[in-house]
Amino acid sequence: MLMQLIETAGLNRVAASGVVAPISDQYKALRAATGGIELDEGVPLSKCVCTYLPALPEFMLRIGQIPPGRFPKTGRPHGILIAVVGDASAGLLQPSRGDPVAVRGEIAIFGEREGHSRQSVEDRRARSPYLAICVIGCPARGSSVEVLKAYLHPCISAGHLMPVDSNLERQTFQVLVQLRTWLFHKKRIGLSIVKPLFDMSARTGVMEPDSNSDTPHEPCIPDFLLEADRVPKDGKSLLVIETMGYADTQYRNRKEITHTKMSLVTGQSPVIRHDFHYPLNQNQTERDRHFWLDCRWQITGRG
Template sequence: MRVGPKNLPSRSHKLPEDEEIDLRNAFGRFARAACRSKGSTVVKKYQIEGAGRWFYCSCRGDNERYPPVLVPRDEDHIVRASRGRWKTHDERCDFFREPHEQRMLVRTYRCPEGASLNLIQNHRKDQTLPRKSGGTSYLRKRPALATLLARLMTAASLQCRSYKEVPCERSEQFRNIRDASADLQLAPGIRLADWLITYDKNLNALVQSIGKQRPETFGGKRPHGILITLARTCDNGQITTIFDTTIPVRGTITIFGERNGADREAAEALAARSPYLVICLIAAANEGDTPEVLKAYAHPCLSEDDLMMVDSDRERVTFTQLQNVQTWLHTKKNRDVAIEKPLFDIGPEVAEDEDPREPCVPDFIVKIEPERPDGDGNQIIVETMGFDTDDYRTRKARMHPLMSQALSDAEVIEHDFYRPKDKTQYERDTAFWRRVRWALTGPE
């Protein structure tokens, strides 16, 4: 970070490292109340030094002509100036998001209560929805469609797997999803189960049924329905399902995926995470229009035959390693191990007056049944370390203690794809297998 006259980043100088840390701790997305006074001291120092001093963030590189700007205010705090020619902060930057925005983001990862869903707004007479050219979004805030999909998958018991629970047929997994929707409502008196399909060949029939409805017959809301399907690709404004059906999407397709940086992923990386479990919102874009898929959310799943949602192709590898431990313990020790892939935040509630944090969603929670009926089982947290960048590993290191605390000080074990650097992946996998097995039962 640099500091200098406003509008003149070329005349700025580097901010001392300790002062930059004070600003981040006081005003960044993870701002801490206890650090506010130190940050304010830095702001006051440079406002007194001369009128019109700005902080220039280096999150987009030191050679950026119009870098992201932080403007001192009232000798007490800073505000983000993202107007005109000045760039916005990089997604990984502490100043990309305000502290209150970070708290709101975490709440989108909490499991909602109640049966009512709010997936769509009613038509406005003075507004029409233009057709977009099929954009793709990677925003980390969890959209409503993603929350609904996670809710259904969790309620359908498809995110947890014991040795005794062999994955059922794909058709039965989809049936479990439909059954899990029974208590949810798209609108007052409108059951989600009546407007949910999991077979894309039924899409035209659902579109016709939605088109016959009016808000007054649909609980006062714009008539809409849901399609959940499996896709091989989601790009260029369309979804290609595993059944080779192409489904156009009018608006945005939001794809979940942890990325190595903020750049959009290459086609090869997207293909590696396929197949996707996709949830689509179907409704008329404008009053009088034919219903269509307005937007969609796609999340990688284990395989075309196993709908368990995972975050990356490397999590699939981690899951396979955990299944190997599970099989070994069942065969050799007659102990049952459950592998859970949680989808919701397990950390404490974040109040408005509390310091913000990251969403606390472990990659996997692994539990072993008690050795005796009156004994205690054991559980561990498994984290897939899929990237080797400093910001990624710093974030993981920040979250692991919170995850452990949320699960009664459970041990956190990392499945690393990069470290130790002097080991092969086979050696890393073997060490990981051994650590998991010993953490569950103790070395023997």
């Protein structure tokens, strides 16, 4: 649900203007995106959503006062909290300001596992802040309202709710922001930055030659897309951007396959890699510059 709301609200896109709305307007857009969604039969999500963490106690009280009959399918009134948090530990969400929020059940964090190894506290904090979506309700009839479970996904910052998959993606995003500024001032090219959230092969209907719609496949979700509003004759108006965060061979081989597919579903668009490991003889500042130039020349052409 969280990703669907973010996409409907347009929070996975930064327009060519580069303007990011105030955080209050971003939350307002999320609330507007709940229109037409029901939590239960005849129960609009818009009436049972909270996006202001200090108002959580009042929101929980309001949920507790709803008669069970108002939720005919589940028989248990519940609501949704969406807010930014800085960290999470066993049974607790830690906002950047204010008291911790107790969570009765599971706290799932995007990317908290690589293989079977749970990320360390240091790794998790490095990926903060997170946009959290929580279910608020009673664990059993007659019990008190609690935060029942939560899902956390990293976002750009506490003031920018665009989701990212890692802290490295945040760094990629910052390089793209610098590129957008340069293109606008030097070339009068507007550049939108998009964070795809869903399988593009399913949405575009473009599949690999040896597959069909019933064949299981790895989702095709690029890290970012760049959309240029005008380009020279030899320039590209759409680029696929991929953050290369690991150095192991298995990861790199898998990425080669997925990058080919990403190019296919975007009309043979170039896939530009922002590498954090290679070339070995370059430091990260040099790799960032190489990535910036790759994107620039693809968009402006060399003519």
